Amino acid sequence: MYEFVSGPLVWISFIVFIGGSLYRLVSMHKLAKKEKVIYPYMSLKYGLRSIIHWIIPFASTNMRRRPLMTIITFAFHICLVLTPIFLLSHNLLWRQSWKISWRTLSEGTADIMTVIVILAAIFFLVRRLVLSEVRYVTFPSDYALLAIALAPFLTGFLAYHQWLPYKTILILHILSGEIMLIAIPFTRLSHMLYFVFTRAYMGSEFGAVRNSKDW
Amino acid sequence: MAETAKEIVVDPGLDETIKKLTPKKIENTINKVLTRGAAARLKVYMQTCVHCGLCAEACHFYLSHDKDPRFSPVGKVKQTLWEIVRRKGRVDGEFIKNCSRIAHTECNVCRRCSMYCPFGIDMAYLLLLVRRICALLGVVPQYLQDTVNSHAVTMNQMWVKQDEWIDTLQWQEEDAQDEVKNARIPLDKEGAEIMYSVIGPEPKFLAQLLGNISIIMTVAGMDWTMPSFDGWDNSNMPMYSGDFETMARVERKHFEAAFKLKVKKIVMGECGHAFRGAVYDGPKWLAWKEPPVPLIHAVQFYYELIRDGKIKIARKFEQPVTIQEPCNIIRGRGLGDMLRYIMRATCEDFRDVSPRYEHNYCCAAGGGVINCGPPWKKSRVEGNRVKAEQLKATGAEVVVTPCHNCHSGIEDIVNYYKLGMHVKFFSEILVDVMEIPEELKV
Numbered sequence: 001m002y003e004f005v006s007g008p009l010v011w012i013s014f015i016v017f018i019g020g021s022l023y024r025l026v027s028m029h030k031l032a033k034k035e036k037v038i039y040p041y042m043s044l045k046y047g048l049r050s051i052i053h054w055i056i057p058f059a060s061t062n063m064r065r066r067p068l069m070t071i072i073t074f075a076f077h078i079c080l081v082l083t084p085i086f087l088l089s090h091n092l093l094w095r096q097s098w099k100i101s102w103r104t105l106s107e108g109t110a111d112i113m114t115v116i117v118i119l120a121a122i123f124f125l126v127r128r129l130v131l132s133e134v135r136y137v138t139f140p141s142d143y144a145l146l147a148i149a150l151a152p153f154l155t156g157f158l159a160y161h162q163w164l165p166y167k168t169i170l171i172l173h174i175l176s177g178e179i180m181l182i183a184i185p186f187t188r189l190s191h192m193l194y195f196v197f198t199r200a201y202m203g204s205e206f207g208a209v210r211n212s213k214d215w
Numbered sequence: 216m217a218e219t220a221k222e223i224v225v226d227p228g229l230d231e232t233i234k235k236l237t238p239k240k241i242e243n244t245i246n247k248v249l250t251r252g253a254a255a256r257l258k259v260y261m262q263t264c265v266h267c268g269l270c271a272e273a274c275h276f277y278l279s280h281d282k283d284p285r286f287s288p289v290g291k292v293k294q295t296l297w298e299i300v301r302r303k304g305r306v307d308g309e310f311i312k313n314c315s316r317i318a319h320t321e322c323n324v325c326r327r328c329s330m331y332c333p334f335g336i337d338m339a340y341l342l343l344l345v346r347r348i349c350a351l352l353g354v355v356p357q358y359l360q361d362t363v364n365s366h367a368v369t370m371n372q373m374w375v376k377q378d379e380w381i382d383t384l385q386w387q388e389e390d391a392q393d394e395v396k397n398a399r400i401p402l403d404k405e406g407a408e409i410m411y412s413v414i415g416p417e418p419k420f421l422a423q424l425l426g427n428i429s430i431i432m433t434v435a436g437m438d439w440t441m442p443s444f445d446g447w448d449n450s451n452m453p454m455y456s457g458d459f460e461t462m463a464r465v466e467r468k469h470f471e472a473a474f475k476l477k478v479k480k481i482v483m484g485e486c487g488h489a490f491r492g493a494v495y496d497g498p499k500w501l502a503w504k505e506p507p508v509p510l511i512h513a514v515q516f517y518y519e520l521i522r523d524g525k526i527k528i529a530r531k532f533e534q535p536v537t538i539q540e541p542c543n544i545i546r547g548r549g550l551g552d553m554l555r556y557i558m559r560a561t562c563e564d565f566r567d568v569s570p571r572y573e574h575n576y577c578c579a580a581g582g583g584v585i586n587c588g589p590p591w592k593k594s595r596v597e598g599n600r601v602k603a604e605q606l607k608a609t610g611a612e613v614v615v616t617p618c619h620n621c622h623s624g625i626e627d628i629v630n631y632y633k634l635g636m637h638v639k640f641f642s643e644i645l646v647d648v649m650e651i652p653e654e655l656k657v
Contacts, residue, residue, distance in 0.1 A: 028255065028259055035254065036502065038256070040504050060333075061330070062269060062331040062333075066269070069269075132284045133268040133277070133287050133290065134267065135284070136268075136284030136287070137266045137268060137289050139266070142265075145265075188262055188264065188265055188266075191263045194259050198259060198260065198263050198334045202335025202337060203335065209495060210495075210547045210548055211548050211549030212545070212546055212548070212572075215330065
């Protein structure tokens with residue numbers, strides 16, 4: 001089992017993740033060309049202006065209105081992306097198989113970042129259950145997406161601290177990471193791929209056509 | 216249907232039209248709309264929305280209904296488009312009727328929510344797609360459909376015939392001459408600098424606004440004209456019903472009138488949605504990146520007149536006054552500073568609103584909602600309690616609304632919530648306070 005999830009399945013999941021993401025972006029591009037009114041309105045300047053205002057914490061009105069949500073969302077996304085890339089033990093695996101390595105986070109820092117992801121996911125869950133405007137638009141798939149994002153971090157945390165049977169947890173950890181990679185292009189986790197494009201389009205419309213701000 | 220309107224509203228445009236629908240027709244129409252033309256943005260928006268609910272507080276309907284999630288932007292999309300996509304268009308007439316209620320009467324497509332969505336999802340566009348589906352199925356609130364029919368037949372919104380149009384202009388020209396010597400409304404003057412265009416309700420029941428512009432143009436010494444023929448009405452209700460073919464005909468006619476008169480630019484009266492149609496939605500549908508003739512809104516025109524000293528202010532308006540910022544020229548064109556400039560130039564005691572500029576609340580009348588007529592008036596006015604609170608907080612006695620939709624919508628809000636304010640167009644203030652040169656005095 002371990003050999004399978006840490007061998008062929010890794011290949012499969014990376015291929016699906018990268019191939020699937022490319023497929024998604026290419027098909028978006030093709031559809032957007034067909035719609036005719038998308039590209040002529042796109043503006044690099046206003047697209048970037050909008051993206052910048054939405055990737056800096058508190059740079060938009062809505063972020064300032066909800067400080068707690070803003071802090072947690074940013075912490076969640078930053079830790080979610082950076083932790084797996086700069087984790088020492090992941091880095092060792094890259095070195096072992098591909099002879100490449102890069103700077104890593106200290107184990108303590110990575111541990112804290114993992115906890116941040118877990119706590120933030122719990123916050124999102126509670127928010128979904130408690131706030132009526134979120135609950136109203138929540139589907140089972142929303143819980144599933146949250147679970148997919150949370151699982152690699154929860155199992156990684158447990159594996160690192162070896163609180164439960166290590167071998168089983170490790171397999172679950174690898175498996176859940178692979179599920180997440182595969183899920184990105186084919187579920188609403190693809191907001192990761194689309195974010196810059198939806199933002200840039202809206203920014204272009206607001207900036208170039210409507211002469212106003214969208215933050 | 217689990218969710219229903221707060222009250223039952225009788226509207227033959229919805230109740231009767233759905234009886235003629237068949238499941239096959241609904242499915243075919245929906246699939247045509249969703250796969251042709253609309254595919255890219257719809258698909259990406261559907262795949263991007265993480266159902267976070269952060270757009271909710273952008274919506275005046277949501278805020279005014281004590282945060283009832285059915286009225287949040289994403290809540291409206293959920294009840295309509297998500298369900299349509301999920302069921303692959305297999306929905307019934309009753310469902311389409313609810314779609315029309317939500318998309319035509321409970322959303323002003325004001326686009327405030329897209330400034331609150333972290334992804335910049337254009338929810339107004341999604342609800343316009345719903346309207347498009349409803350319109351192709353013939354399910355549109357009756358009053359709104361009537362204005363669309365009028366556009367289709369007469370090219371103006373209110374069944375104004377050409378002789379009535381010309382007659383009204385001449386009558387207003389005469390009235391203006393009581394105020395200013397030699398005031399004119401020059402008709403069909405080829406090669407004039409400016410073509411001035413208005414919306415149907417001006418000749419129909421706000422004719423004095425035509426007299427006002429005659430006074431203003433005469434005092435400012437402008438070389439201007441108005442067409443005596445079709446194309447004078449720049450308003451565009453089909454844009455809001457979802458009948459984009461008729462929308463395109465109206466916009467084309469409007470610009471063709473300008474070509475025919477060989478004018479250098481078009482100045483539009485104080486109307487927001489007409490401006491949106493002429494500058495954005497119309498050209499987009501006609502595959503023009505920009506309007507083919509330069510076109511400016513009255514607020515910008517007045518700003519230029521006052522800034523350049525072509526109109527001088529004799530005395531300032533004294534009552535405390537505030538503004539309603541029309542979405543389609545503020546969020547839609549960034550005229551917020553110009554509006555404040557002309558307000559401060561003409562008014563002694565200008566009280567700014569909060570939230571303001573792009574973040575100002577919609578009047579709840581725009582986007583075709585007020586055109587859905589009396590049956591929907593209560594729901595519209597109740598859907599904008601926050602506007603009443605916002606205006607009340609300024610302590611002003613007069614609200615200036617440089618937009619026809621806003622004007623009527625705010626008037627309804629002022630009456631319903633007993634705010635005791637007067638609602639005015641900017642031109643009414645301007646005519647009141649401007650200096651009339653000696654040689655033009657009657």
